[in-house]
Amino acid sequence: MSAPTAVLQLDHITRHRAGRPAVTDLSLRLDAGQVLGLLGVNGAGKSTTLAMIAGALIPDSGAIRLNGQDFLEQPELARRAIGWLPERAPLWPELTVSEHLDAHGRLRGLTGAGLAQARSKIIERLELGTLSRRLASVLSQGQRQRLGLACALLHEPDLLVLDEPANALDPVQVAALRTVIREQAAAGTAIILSTHLLAEVTAACDRVAILHEGRLRYDGAIDGGDHKALEQTFFDIAMRGNGSDDRMQAA
Numbered sequence: 001m002s003a004p005t006a007v008l009q010l011d012h013i014t015r016h017r018a019g020r021p022a023v024t025d026l027s028l029r030l031d032a033g034q035v036l037g038l039l040g041v042n043g044a045g046k047s048t049t050l051a052m053i054a055g056a057l058i059p060d061s062g063a064i065r066l067n068g069q070d071f072l073e074q075p076e077l078a079r080r081a082i083g084w085l086p087e088r089a090p091l092w093p094e095l096t097v098s099e100h101l102d103a104h105g106r107l108r109g110l111t112g113a114g115l116a117q118a119r120s121k122i123i124e125r126l127e128l129g130t131l132s133r134r135l136a137s138v139l140s141q142g143q144r145q146r147l148g149l150a151c152a153l154l155h156e157p158d159l160l161v162l163d164e165p166a167n168a169l170d171p172v173q174v175a176a177l178r179t180v181i182r183e184q185a186a187a188g189t190a191i192i193l194s195t196h197l198l199a200e201v202t203a204a205c206d207r208v209a210i211l212h213e214g215r216l217r218y219d220g221a222i223d224g225g226d227h228k229a230l231e232q233t234f235f236d237i238a239m240r241g242n243g244s245d246d247r248m249q250a251a
């Protein structure tokens with residue numbers, strides 16, 4: 001029996017920024033219902049990788065496939081299949097919460113009753129009801145993040161891309177975010193999130209990929225219990241850059 005088609009497949013992608021390699025020869029596979037944590041120190045290439053997955057940056061070389069389709073050849077399909085929350089949720093200060101959801105829905109091909117239904121559902125799920133008429137300019141950091149997540153989830157994407165989603169959230173908001181991630185994965189969404197905190201990965205993900213200086217240095221499952229070995233691996237890679245290929249696991 002052949003393996004199911006991956007939701008996301010990166011094949012040897014490379015991208016330079018300002019003339020220097022930011023991501024080099026990166027290959028990754030992500031299946032439905034999986035939560036992959038992309039872990040790395042500042043400048044490791046996490047945001048560049050996620051921006052390529054979300055279609056905001058084009059790789060210099062390599063291929064990205066979404067549900068088996070070449071992403072670069074079919075940007076429309078990609079837009080509908082992906083929900084992206086960048087590091088700082090890009091909001092228009094003069095639009096309300098509800099207007100943001102409408103605008104994002106239309107960009108993803110939702111209209112009429114379908115859009116109204118999707119908007120009500122996500123407002124209820126992310127508890128945005130009391131904020132729906134508020135302008136983005138007056139939202140707190142946590143509320144902005146919640147609206148950004150609602151925009152990313154509105155169209156029920158196959159793939160959710162979250163760049164440092166727990167940044168600037170308080171512990172209650174972090175717990176709520178993890179609940180949404182777990183529920184979304186249980187519903188079959190493939191999720192990739194970036195962080196520089198190992199604890200964030202062990203709490204929210206079932207797999208970890210460690211990037212260092214733009215290269216994949218480790219890819220393995222996260223099991224329950226003691227994460228000391230993983231912590232040591234991350235430390236070795238981050239501090240000495242010598243998490244060697246022999247540590248690479250099959251996910």
Ligand SMILES: Nc1ncnc2c1ncn2[C@@H]1O[C@H](COP(=O)(O)OP(=O)(O)OP(=O)(O)O)[C@@H](O)[C@H]1O
Nearest residue numbers: 017018022040041042043044045046047048049196
């Ligand atoms: N807009 C940009 N212009 C030029 N170089 C950039 C730009 N953004 C990132 N880079 C460079 O690309 C490399 C990878 O950066 P990237 O932001 O992808 O890493 P990161 O792991 O997300 O870091 P952080 O955790 O600090 O956000 C770094 O060397 C960085 O200096």
